Amino acid sequence: MQPVTGANALLERPAPVGLTILLTGVASDSHTWNLVFLQLLFEESGHRVVNLGPCVPPELLVDSCRAERPDLVVMSSVNGHGVPDGLRAVQALRRAADLAELPTVIGGKLGIAGVPGSAEVRQLVEAGFDAVFTDADGMQPLDAFLTTLAERTTLAGIEAS
Amino acid sequence: MTSTQPRPVLLTGSFGGYVRAAAAAGQLVVQPRMGMSAPAAMRAGLLATRDARAVTIGTITLDSYTRVGDHAAVADTLARGIDLNGYPIVHFAGDTNDALLDGLLGTGFPIQVRHGSAAPGAIFAAIGQAGLAASEGGPVSYCLPYGRTALTDSVRHWAAACETFASAAAGLEPHLETFGGCMMGQLCPPSLLVAISVLEAMFFRQHGIRSISLSYAQQTNAVQDQQAIAALRRLATELLPDVDWHVVLYTYMGVYPASPEGACILLEESARLAVRSGAERLIVKTVAEAHRIPTVAENVFALETAAAAAGDERSLSYPAVDDGEVYAEARALVAAVLDCSADLGRALRTAFAKGYLDVPYCLHPDNAGRSRSYLDSDGQLRWAVTGAMPIPGRRAERAGHRLSSANLLSWLTYVGRKFDSIAVAARLSRPELAGGASARPAPTPDQGLVPASRRSTFA
Numbered sequence: 001m002q003p004v005t006g007a008n009a010l011l012e013r014p015a016p017v018g019l020t021i022l023l024t025g026v027a028s029d030s031h032t033w034n035l036v037f038l039q040l041l042f043e044e045s046g047h048r049v050v051n052l053g054p055c056v057p058p059e060l061l062v063d064s065c066r067a068e069r070p071d072l073v074v075m076s077s078v079n080g081h082g083v084p085d086g087l088r089a090v091q092a093l094r095r096a097a098d099l100a101e102l103p104t105v106i107g108g109k110l111g112i113a114g115v116p117g118s119a120e121v122r123q124l125v126e127a128g129f130d131a132v133f134t135d136a137d138g139m140q141p142l143d144a145f146l147t148t149l150a151e152r153t154t155l156a157g158i159e160a161s
Numbered sequence: 162m163t164s165t166q167p168r169p170v171l172l173t174g175s176f177g178g179y180v181r182a183a184a185a186a187g188q189l190v191v192q193p194r195m196g197m198s199a200p201a202a203m204r205a206g207l208l209a210t211r212d213a214r215a216v217t218i219g220t221i222t223l224d225s226y227t228r229v230g231d232h233a234a235v236a237d238t239l240a241r242g243i244d245l246n247g248y249p250i251v252h253f254a255g256d257t258n259d260a261l262l263d264g265l266l267g268t269g270f271p272i273q274v275r276h277g278s279a280a281p282g283a284i285f286a287a288i289g290q291a292g293l294a295a296s297e298g299g300p301v302s303y304c305l306p307y308g309r310t311a312l313t314d315s316v317r318h319w320a321a322a323c324e325t326f327a328s329a330a331a332g333l334e335p336h337l338e339t340f341g342g343c344m345m346g347q348l349c350p351p352s353l354l355v356a357i358s359v360l361e362a363m364f365f366r367q368h369g370i371r372s373i374s375l376s377y378a379q380q381t382n383a384v385q386d387q388q389a390i391a392a393l394r395r396l397a398t399e400l401l402p403d404v405d406w407h408v409v410l411y412t413y414m415g416v417y418p419a420s421p422e423g424a425c426i427l428l429e430e431s432a433r434l435a436v437r438s439g440a441e442r443l444i445v446k447t448v449a450e451a452h453r454i455p456t457v458a459e460n461v462f463a464l465e466t467a468a469a470a471a472g473d474e475r476s477l478s479y480p481a482v483d484d485g486e487v488y489a490e491a492r493a494l495v496a497a498v499l500d501c502s503a504d505l506g507r508a509l510r511t512a513f514a515k516g517y518l519d520v521p522y523c524l525h526p527d528n529a530g531r532s533r534s535y536l537d538s539d540g541q542l543r544w545a546v547t548g549a550m551p552i553p554g555r556r557a558e559r560a561g562h563r564l565s566s567a568n569l570l571s572w573l574t575y576v577g578r579k580f581d582s583i584a585v586a587a588r589l590s591r592p593e594l595a596g597g598a599s600a601r602p603a604p605t606p607d608q609g610l611v612p613a614s615r616r617s618t619f620a
Contacts, residue, residue: 008530008531010522011564028225030225030306030307030308032345032522032523033522035524035560036522036524036569037566037569037570037573038566040564040565040566040569041566044565044566051524052522053309053525053526054307054308054309054524055307055308055309056309060309111280119482122606
């Protein structure tokens with residue numbers, strides 16, 4: 001198991017504005033094209049991305065959140081184990097006092113059958129996710145979430161200064 | 162295409178010898194990716210593979226808990242009555258594995274164990290104990306793309322496992338296949354795939370293995386793929402003089418056509434590529450693979466479809482393709498690594514640390530992550546940025562070649578879309594071919610096994 005050694009931007013000059021997003025796979029998922037695609041999408045919108053890559057256990061996620069202080073955690077899962085793995089990951093974040101409020105979302109192909117049922121979505125939200133994006137939704141809801149969060153983060157920064 | 166030649170029956174248990182004999186007889190060996198949780202289902206799959214109308218090798222693909230060494234999770238999952246996504250050969254070591262293979266060992270039907278582990282010691286021990294002698298992987302290809310194991314640890318594990326494997330198989334010839342020609346599944350330019358495949362073969366050889374296959378996965382352009390396999394063969398000839406080697410081609414591993422016809426035509430295309438390029442063995446993909454774990458009947462259909470297409474292709478004449486720039490680039494990459502150290506494991510570690518090998522879009526912390534590839538307008542994979550690798554990049558000038566989320570998505574789905582279009586065109590122009598060129602209907606998931614009584618001939 002290796003620590004994160006730093007973020008490699010995929011785009012040559014990602015705009016230095018916007019959110020710092022910690023992008024991560026879940027513990028049992030070895031897929032990476034979904035993570036590469038999302039990193040590009042976020043960088044194109046001017047966000048800075050720390051991509052933890054695949055197979056991230058909850059402890060590594062907690063350590064990385066403390067090291068990187070992201071504005072948002074985005075978990076992506078496509079191997080069908082997104083619900084149990086996502087639950088364990090978000091529970092680890094919410095147990096940590098300093099990370100309990102950190103905005104955290106999950107999306108992808110979450111259930112074995114593809115789209116998770118409403119009970120599973122509710123379970124994920126109750127465990128601490130701020131939003132759940134299913135495969136059927138497309139990218140628009142995540143995009144809207146990011147825009148809202150970026151505006152809120154900018155406002156908070158102005159008020160704090 | 163029909164033939165009355167019998168399957169080569171080899172009593173030596175030599176995987177490499179079986180493939181060599183088939184090649185000498187002008188037959189492509191075809192093999193599934195099959196792996197079932199339950200021993201009875203796994204055995205049925207092996208028997209159906211053996212009895213398919215094709216020259217076949219059996220496959221036991223392991224589950225992902227065994228892959229990561231979580232044998233407690235195997236026991237726990239099975240105790241709860243839940244199927245794994247492959248066969249847990251370590252958990253079933255002993256009587257269960259013996260029963261699985263009862264009557265199959267020593268009959269001239271080779272079986273390969275496929276796993277994906279960066280720490281394969283326990284798996285190799287179970288393979289040897291079961292009386293099998295063929296597996297696959299490699300210190301780079303089973304490490305970088307899929308997980309978080311450090312490359313240093315993977316190299317150490319693989320060196321030890323190779324040496325155990327080389328000495329343990331009593332009366333059998335241990336055989337290992339490199340998975341390096343399949344890195345990332347898609348969008349890795351062929352020269353790097355060829356280089357890693359050759360380097361992993363040299364690593365196996367350095368650790369005592371003398372029968373080796375070198376993999377290459379079908380990419381986005383048939384001419385470029387043919388150049389790549391020619392380059393792979395030329396480098397293997399130059400660098401593995403005292404090894405019994407052959408080339409194994411993988412049917413496209415990226416995003417697959419959505420239509421069954423498109424999937425079938427892509428599979429046939431890979432079999433034709435294997436024949437044109439002289440690859441001796443083909444790992445097939447089923448129509449269902451993209452959606453779920455395929456049934457035995459779907460696997461048999463894929464094997465027979467590929468074998469039929471290969472037979473058709475062999476009756477044609479086709480111009481030889483030179484190895485072009487793929488050879489020059491792959492040779493430069495291999496030379497840069499060999500310059501790092503006489504010890505292949507150390508050389509591979511140094512080469513990745515310095516970025517002499519740099520897999521595009523690979524997120525592993527031990528990969529430099531500076532290289533970028535793109536899909537050219539002619540469907541060939543190109544280097545845009547090569548970082549510290551000793552090969553030239555060419556800055557992508559066209560908008561469609563620059564890295565963006567939209568372009569990446571279009572590159573990842575290019576082959577799937579292309580073969581779906583071909584299927585539509587074929588359906589419009591020749592409706593009688595609407596099941597793929599073989600004009601045989603694909604089995605539906607609920608369809609049972611085809612009768613296994615047809616003891617295979619060279620169909």
